[in-house]
Amino acid sequence: MSIPGIKSKPVYTGLTPDPGGCQHVLAGEGPGAEALLRLRRELAEGNDGMAPEASAVALFYTAGAGPDQGEELAEGGRDFPQPWRFPDTEGLCSALGDYLADSGMGVRLYVAGSEAFLWRVVATARDGVGISEAAIQMERCGPPARPVCCIHCKTTDPAVSTTVYQCPGCGLNLFVRDHFSRRLGVYQGVCVDAEAPGDVPEPEELDS
Amino acid sequence: MITSQQPSIPVRVTGIDQVTPSVKTFTLEHTEGIPLPCFSGGSHVVVTMKDAQGQVCHRNPYSLTSPPDDGRCYRISVRRDDAGRGGSLFMHERVGEGDFLDISAPVNLFPLNVLARRHVLIASGIGITPFLAQMHELRQRGVPYELHYQFRDDDGAPYRDAIAAREPTASFYESDQGEYLDPLAILRDQPLGTHVYVCGPAGLINDVSAAATKLGWPPRHVHSEAFTAPPVGEPFTVVCHRSEREIEVPGTASVLEALEGAGLEPACSCRGGACGECETRVLEGDIEHHDHFLSDDVKAANSRMMICVSRARTSRVVLDL
Ligand code: FES
Numbered sequence: 433m434s435i436p437g438i439k440s441k442p443v444y445t446g447l448t449p450d451p452g453g454c455q456h457v458l459a460g461e462g463p464g465a466e467a468l469l470r471l472r473r474e475l476a477e478g479n480d481g482m483a484p485e486a487s488a489v490a491l492f493y494t495a496g497a498g499p500d501q502g503e504e505l506a507e508g509g510r511d512f513p514q515p516w517r518f519p520d521t522e523g524l525c526s527a528l529g530d531y532l533a534d535s536g537m538g539v540r541l542y543v544a545g546s547e548a549f550l551w552r553v554v555a556t557a558r559d560g561v562g563i564s565e566a567a568i569q570m571e572r573c574g575p576p577a578r579p580v581c582c583i584h585c586k587t588t589d590p591a592v593s594t595t596v597y598q599c600p601g602c603g604l605n606l607f608v609r610d611h612f613s614r615r616l617g618v619y620q621g622v623c624v625d626a627e628a629p630g631d632v633p634e635p636e637e638l639d640s
Numbered sequence: 641m642i643t644s645q646q647p648s649i650p651v652r653v654t655g656i657d658q659v660t661p662s663v664k665t666f667t668l669e670h671t672e673g674i675p676l677p678c679f680s681g682g683s684h685v686v687v688t689m690k691d692a693q694g695q696v697c698h699r700n701p702y703s704l705t706s707p708p709d710d711g712r713c714y715r716i717s718v719r720r721d722d723a724g725r726g727g728s729l730f731m732h733e734r735v736g737e738g739d740f741l742d743i744s745a746p747v748n749l750f751p752l753n754v755l756a757r758r759h760v761l762i763a764s765g766i767g768i769t770p771f772l773a774q775m776h777e778l779r780q781r782g783v784p785y786e787l788h789y790q791f792r793d794d795d796g797a798p799y800r801d802a803i804a805a806r807e808p809t810a811s812f813y814e815s816d817q818g819e820y821l822d823p824l825a826i827l828r829d830q831p832l833g834t835h836v837y838v839c840g841p842a843g844l845i846n847d848v849s850a851a852a853t854k855l856g857w858p859p860r861h862v863h864s865e866a867f868t869a870p871p872v873g874e875p876f877t878v879v880c881h882r883s884e885r886e887i888e889v890p891g892t893a894s895v896l897e898a899l900e901g902a903g904l905e906p907a908c909s910c911r912g913g914a915c916g917e918c919e920t921r922v923l924e925g926d927i928e929h930h931d932h933f934l935s936d937d938v939k940a941a942n943s944r945m946m947i948c949v950s951r952a953r954t955s956r957v958v959l960d961l
Pocket of ligand 1: 907908909910911912913914915916917918919931933946947948949
């Protein structure tokens with residue numbers, strides 16, 4: 433039901449160490465921990481098997497909607513600085529913003545988690561601190577739920593898993609378009625039964 | 641897209657200033673007195689020069705140095721290059737006030753990044769020209785910036801005094817006095833969101849890029865004015881496969897210029913190996929690449945060439961034209 437070939441739909445690749453960076457900052461949510469563990473191992477391998485200097489790697493984590501894999505992150509890398517763990521994304525982003533504000537142009541940010549989490553962190557780093565997207569990598573982890581903004585009442589639902597869904601703000605039945613705003617970090621939800629009120633198609637699972 | 645096929649803008653030279661012994665600044669106005677298009681800082685125009693018989697003899701790109709939002713006139717600065725291919729000498733010796741020239745519409749291959757939070761501008765000598773317009777733009781937009789200006793002596797430092805009077809953030813380095821800018825020191829403590837721009841000789845561009853790489857700057861934050869004047873070289877023959885023509889390229893002309901001289905109108909824009917417009921498939925022959933556009937792989941394969949700056953290594957090349 434979604435329209436193929438819409439260019440603004442982000443394509444997420446796996447996180448890979450950027451050897452050009454001098455300072456690597458990792459931020460993860462829930463199942464994103466696995467991507468961060470893998471990346472941290474690769475960063476160490478790229479450094480001749482040694483853990484990079486403590487000042488060169490920092491890790492921010494929140495369980496979000498779960499599962500909480502904070503323990504694995506803490507155990508998985510005894511040679512690494514301990515992850516900073518936060519109860520929610522807001523707390524994580526405010527600490528991350530403070531941390532990044534003191535970093536220089538050699539910083540690289542790696543983000544793993546739900547799509548809503550990825551773009552919330554990007555907003556903190558890009559709009560708050562001035563890191564360009566050239567220095568940010570993202571890996572989407574967990575179920576393919578999307579942040580969708582209702583174009584009618586502007587309410588964002590951070591985790592929409594079907595198109596059509598009901599807007600939590602205004603109650604309209606919304607079709608999820610693939611059009612994505614990198615600035616706002618949301619897809620567009622558009623009223624699906626405006627022409628023929630009540631004529632609402634069956635919701636379909638979003639699979640990507 | 642601006643190519644040589646598109647109409648050019650007829651202008652009249654309304655002022656010439658000798659800013660240093662080797663640099664002249666030309667003020668250009670539309671021949672009909674109508675406003676010229678506004679542009680963005682870093683843009684250049686290609687100036688077409690014609691000899692006494694009205695034949696095109698040179699086409700050179702020059703950065704616009706006037707305020708980008710002022711359509712009343714354009715200004716370009718030309719450094720006299722006695723060893724060059726003659727365009728700058730023509731501008732210095734043959735062009736006078738009241739003369740007519742044709743220019744292309746402005747094209748920007750060296751734009752400021754609009755999302756940058758801070759701009760570091762690094763110029764050497766005549767490389768200051770694109771920054772004159774960019775500094776106007778940045779002042780107007782209120783975005784922080786700093787200028788580092790390296791030159792050999794007073795002759796090599798056009799606009800030094802005007803810049804010193806107007807730009808509190810400018811630093812000057814006079815190499816005859818033993819002063820050299822240090823890219824590592826300049827870039828080291830720049831805040832996140834900074835972009836750096838270099839305009840000057842290849843050595844300076846390489847030094848700044850190397851410093852940025854060492855400090856971990858993402859490559860996309862490092863910009864350089866890439867266009868170069870076409871080099872002189874050995875003469876050779878170009879065979880145009882599709883139009884079945886053979887054209888001689890003299891040592892002092894580029895392939896593009898030779899084709900234009902023969903009445904062809906290949907696509908082109910910057911005439912300096914930077915924009916990619918003039919990319920041409922090579923069917924036969926070895927190429928001496930001078931552009932900043934093709935990837936190293938393509939260059940090595942000799943399958944394509946930028947006809948505005950690159951030359952043949954062989955006495956004959958066959959092009960898909
Ligand atoms: S005309 Fe721009 S690369 Fe040749």
